[in-house]
Amino acid sequence: MSTSIWPKSSSERVAKSINAHSVVGLALGALLYILAITGTLSVFNRELQRWEQPSAPEMAAISPDAAAAAATAVFSSEPTPTTHLYINFPQPDLPRTVITTDTQAFFANADGTVAGREHFPWTQFLLDLHYYLHLPTILGLTVVGALGAFLLALSISGFMAHPRIFRDAFTFRRGAGRVPLLDLHNRLSVWTAPFHISNALTGAILGLASILAFAVASASFGGDTTAVFSPIFGGEPAPVEGDAPLANIAGPLAYMNDTYPELLTTYFILHDPTTAGQHTTIIAEHGDRLIFGDYYNFDAAGNYEGNIGISDGTLGQQIVGSVYNVHFGNWGGLPVKLAYLVFGLALCTVIASGVRIYFQRQRDRGLAMPRWEAAWEGVVWGTPALLALTLFLAVIGVTEGLGLVAVFWGGLVGIGTTAAIVAAVLPIRRYLKIAVGALLLATLLSHTALHTDAAVSTASMPVSATGVVVAGLLLLGLRRQSRTD
Amino acid sequence: MSDEALLRVAALGMAACGIALLQAAWRIKANNGWRLIGGWSLIGASIVAWAYTSGADKGAALGIIAAVIIALLFVGRQALLAERRGERQRRERVAKAPPERSPLARRIWVGALLGPIAGLAALSASTALYVALIDLSVEQTAALTTVFFAFPLLWAALAVVAGYVRHLGRKSATILAAGLLPLMYIFLNAN
Numbered sequence: 304m305s306t307s308i309w310p311k312s313s314s315e316r317v318a319k320s321i322n323a324h325s326v327v328g329l330a331l332g333a334l335l336y337i338l339a340i341t342g343t344l345s346v347f348n349r350e351l352q353r354w355e356q357p358s359a360p361e362m363a364a365i366s367p368d369a370a371a372a373a374a375t376a377v378f379s380s381e382p383t384p385t386t387h388l389y390i391n392f393p394q395p396d397l398p399r400t401v402i403t404t405d406t407q408a409f410f411a412n413a414d415g416t417v418a419g420r421e422h423f424p425w426t427q428f429l430l431d432l433h434y435y436l437h438l439p440t441i442l443g444l445t446v447v448g449a450l451g452a453f454l455l456a457l458s459i460s461g462f463m464a465h466p467r468i469f470r471d472a473f474t475f476r477r478g479a480g481r482v483p484l485l486d487l488h489n490r491l492s493v494w495t496a497p498f499h500i501s502n503a504l505t506g507a508i509l510g511l512a513s514i515l516a517f518a519v520a521s522a523s524f525g526g527d528t529t530a531v532f533s534p535i536f537g538g539e540p541a542p543v544e545g546d547a548p549l550a551n552i553a554g555p556l557a558y559m560n561d562t563y564p565e566l567l568t569t570y571f572i573l574h575d576p577t578t579a580g581q582h583t584t585i586i587a588e589h590g591d592r593l594i595f596g597d598y599y600n601f602d603a604a605g606n607y608e609g610n611i612g613i614s615d616g617t618l619g620q621q622i623v624g625s626v627y628n629v630h631f632g633n634w635g636g637l638p639v640k641l642a643y644l645v646f647g648l649a650l651c652t653v654i655a656s657g658v659r660i661y662f663q664r665q666r667d668r669g670l671a672m673p674r675w676e677a678a679w680e681g682v683v684w685g686t687p688a689l690l691a692l693t694l695f696l697a698v699i700g701v702t703e704g705l706g707l708v709a710v711f712w713g714g715l716v717g718i719g720t721t722a723a724i725v726a727a728v729l730p731i732r733r734y735l736k737i738a739v740g741a742l743l744l745a746t747l748l749s750h751t752a753l754h755t756d757a758a759v760s761t762a763s764m765p766v767s768a769t770g771v772v773v774a775g776l777l778l779l780g781l782r783r784q785s786r787t788d
Numbered sequence: 789m790s791d792e793a794l795l796r797v798a799a800l801g802m803a804a805c806g807i808a809l810l811q812a813a814w815r816i817k818a819n820n821g822w823r824l825i826g827g828w829s830l831i832g833a834s835i836v837a838w839a840y841t842s843g844a845d846k847g848a849a850l851g852i853i854a855a856v857i858i859a860l861l862f863v864g865r866q867a868l869l870a871e872r873r874g875e876r877q878r879r880e881r882v883a884k885a886p887p888e889r890s891p892l893a894r895r896i897w898v899g900a901l902l903g904p905i906a907g908l909a910a911l912s913a914s915t916a917l918y919v920a921l922i923d924l925s926v927e928q929t930a931a932l933t934t935v936f937f938a939f940p941l942l943w944a945a946l947a948v949v950a951g952y953v954r955h956l957g958r959k960s961a962t963i964l965a966a967g968l969l970p971l972m973y974i975f976l977n978a979n
Contacts, residue, residue: 323951455944475867507940518915591843619929
């Protein structure tokens with residue numbers, strides 16, 4: 304007789320695990336879903352930045368002298384000296400040079416002259432939504448980090464609730480009702496687990512780092528939170544009083560090009576410019592690594608003082624240095640970004656289907672909740688519809704900043720409430736899908752009309768073409784469904 | 789084709805064969821030991837090959853991504869080939885389950901337990917862990933990295949406890965103890 308290696312599962316354990324899974328999923332499903340959608344789109348934030356300003360000057364590289372000239376020009380133009388002066392260097396997915404101060408940011412041309420102001424209101428709105436849920440910085444980061452911890456809790460309880468998780472790993476049944484939805488939820492959850500667990504964990508680490516640093520600092524560093532991070536990222540020297548001429552900017556950049564030609568300089572920071580204590584830091588990417596880069600420090604005269612050690616320091620530094628890239632998927636070019644897109648969409652589907660399964664189970668038990676079910680559908684399709692609406696408003700220049708925040712959150716409450724009153728899932732889903740497709744097409748048409756000179760540029764085409772495909776698939780899918788019905 | 793490209797193609801092939809073996813193992817359910825070991829070994833070897841071509845950390849991550857994408861393709865194929873069945877049994881089984889209702893005050897307390905209280909307990913436990921690691925002369929960045937990872941994992945585990953344990957007193961006691969005991973340790977250590 305053949306024997307199975309699988310342990311017998313306890314039905315009580317499964318029921319209790321499903322209970323834990325449902326409690327967290329129902330309480331926080333909407334916020335997790337918003338984070339999943341915005342996180343998936345944020346992977347392409349550099350492409351979206353380019354698309355919002357397709358006419359900005361682009362270049363594969365900029366010389367140290369040209370970058371220094373542009374940075375000096377921007378610094379000199381400000382009446383109040385900035386405390387930090389930054390240069391963002393061209394990268395394959397964002398081939399632009401940007402000079403940033405405490406208050407503003409400008410593009411630089413390849414010859415070192417200053418071009419127009421950097422301005423990408425919708426991408427900024429999207430990133431702020433994903434990083435902070437539009438809450439004040441530390442509070443928002445903490446709430447988002449906590450949601451990462453709850454997504455981990457959902458993964459743990461989901462695995463505990465599924466005693467046949469491996470045996471069913473390839474099972475996919477079709478038919479009406481809950482079974483195909485359950486299979487979709489379970490299969491996507493299991494196979495994309497490496498992604499959603501690592502993403503939830505790294506997101507939670509990024510979000511909760513501030514309050515953890517506060518607690519560790521209180522217990523071990525006399526309340527000095529900067530002392531917590533300095534062993535990993537290096538400390539900031541104390542400011543030194545007194546004036547000095549602007550530090551050497553081109554020298555450190557040339558040193559990096561000459562000494563480390565295999566590294567990609569991505570970021571330059573001049574700390575406390577024109578003070579006696581000014582010094583510079585360069586962040587450079589290492590090709591075959593998950594780390595975001597390493598910090599290379601120079602004094603005001605441009606003399607190299609060593610690196611911090613994210614690339615070659617302690618194991619702790621190297622692990623923490625990888626957290627950001629693992630979360631945002633910007634460590635392997637377009638193929639990895641596309642994989643993150645697939646996994647991100649899978650996570651959105653897992654969250655949306657998870658709550659739908661709960662409502663279907665309640666219906667099967669004779670406890671139908673049509674208003675809540677319709678409200679959830681309002682969140683599921685209202686979120687992309689409102690993202691498309693805010694994109695449209697930003698592109699045609701009607702509003703930005705707080706205006707977009709108000710449209711999104713006000714709209715979401717409005718759609719959820721209306722859906723609950725109407726209490727009909729299918730029409731809500733249908734109208735919101737139409738809204739997503741129509742708003743996307745309107746946005747793309749407006750963008751093309753406003754940027755005719757750059758409509759077919761490499762900055763515009765990838766996002767515009769993707770938008771057309773997404774809108775087309777949604778609208779054609781609805782048409783096909785209407786015929787079937 | 790370069791050696792690196794060849795190795796990557798071989799790695800993709802190993803991952804695909806590994807997943808096919810796992811699918812076969814989980815379909816037959818019994819006497820499937822060699823298929824399971826073979827499947828996981830091939831996936832592991834594919835990740836090692838990726839690490840060899842693209843760096844230990846980045847290559848391993850690429851290998852995992854490739855394996856997940858291939859697995860999703862297998863599941864997608866399964867979904868396309870699937871037959872309609874199994875609905876009635878499940879519906880009947882669910883219909884027999886009694887409806888669950890709990891008082892509002894209990895639900896609010898459970899929400900507080902799995903949210904802010906579990907969070908504070910995890911924060912307290914993580915801080916105590918940092919203090920303990922430093923006391924044990926663990927290198928500082930290693931101690932910090934450990935607690936950066938431990939904090940969300942502990943919060944997640946305590947949230948699961950809050951939802952899993954049915955007895956309200958037991959779940960409250962577990963979570964409160966998980967926060968208060970480390971706090972006592974930090975306090976005693978400081979004095």
